[in-house]
């Protein structure tokens with residue numbers, strides 16, 4: 001890790017002026033995963049225990065940790081927040097939720113319940129199983145809100 005004062009390089013990135021170091025701060029986006037968890041006859045949302053948006057509701061989600069595989073990370077987050085074991089059934093896609101502003105990309109997964117009793121895990125205040133779109137409160141992240149409402153009618157509820 002570089003200890004020098006960084007200066008803008010030719011490509012306009014902050015970089016170490018020491019040629020032997022070569023560090024460039026690319027400021028790549030931070031990967032996040034989130035899951036639409038199908039738990040018949042509904043989907044699972046969680047009330048946030050940690051900031052930002054403490055006390056508000058969202059899909060189970062979190063940062064991809066060092067050296068981890070994104071689909072495994074969404075399963076870990078579902079366990080930590082909703083207390084249940086789930087599995088990924090579909091990689092929905094990856095978006096930048098705040099183009100030009102934030103520096104995250106989110107990969108959304110469709111997941112399905114496997115086993116365990118639904119309860120607020122270590123990383124949530126509460127958890128809720130919503131059986132209709134009307135039951136879902138306004139989610140604190142607009143990207144979660146949009147993808148859940150887009151996907152509600154696409155989910156195979158059989």
Ligand SMILES: [Zn+2]
Pocket residue numbers: 001002003004016017018021022023
């Ligand atoms: Zn350096």
